[in-house]
């Protein structure tokens with residue numbers, strides 16, 4: 001497995017973007033932004049990570065991250081986050097943020113295992129108004145609120 005910058009057509013990565021975000025409307029607003037790293041196993045792309053700018057020049061965002069279901073749980077997601085952190089440090093960013101649903105217990109564990117800390121909650125970020133189906137449950141919890149995680153890139 002190797003991780004490298006992706007220079008191809010982003011449309012080829014839409015199934016991966018869709019794993020990370022239930023709203024095609026939202027995806028269409030950011031799929032072309034920033035830079036994308038991919039994890040490859042031979043010819044196959046098995047995961048992706050997108051880094052986008054924020055309003056704060058010192059802070060970058062891990063906007064989209066996914067590993068294909070058949071390869072989850074093998075350390076690919078962890079390796080992608082490590083590559084994103086290295087890339088953001090090389091770009092002299094001091095902080096990296098990532099957002100996920102408060103309902104997604106698995107992601108809450110995953111990001112904290114990668115050194116992120118919760119910084120704020122965005123109530124009602126997910127719903128019909130933002131392109132998410134009404135009544136969607138994740139782990140039996142209504143998809144409603146968003147948690148923003150932050151990792152300080154200064155410390156090793």
Ligand SMILES: CC(C)(COP(=O)(O)OP(=O)(O)OC[C@H]1O[C@@H](n2cnc3c(N)ncnc32)[C@H](O)[C@@H]1OP(=O)(O)O)[C@@H](O)C(=O)NCCC(=O)NCCS
Pocket residue numbers: 019020021065066067068071072073074075076077078079099100101105106107109110113
């Ligand atoms: C989240 C995701 C990227 C993690 O990638 P992965 O390759 O499966 O994760 P890794 O194998 O690198 O796991 C790293 C650690 O996180 C933990 N972890 C990963 N997914 C987890 C889950 N769903 N629930 C609990 N822990 C999880 C692993 O157990 C491992 O823990 P450890 O360090 O204690 O051994 C992947 O599951 C995925 O693509 N999910 C669907 C898309 C998605 O939700 N993207 C994030 C949207 S914000």
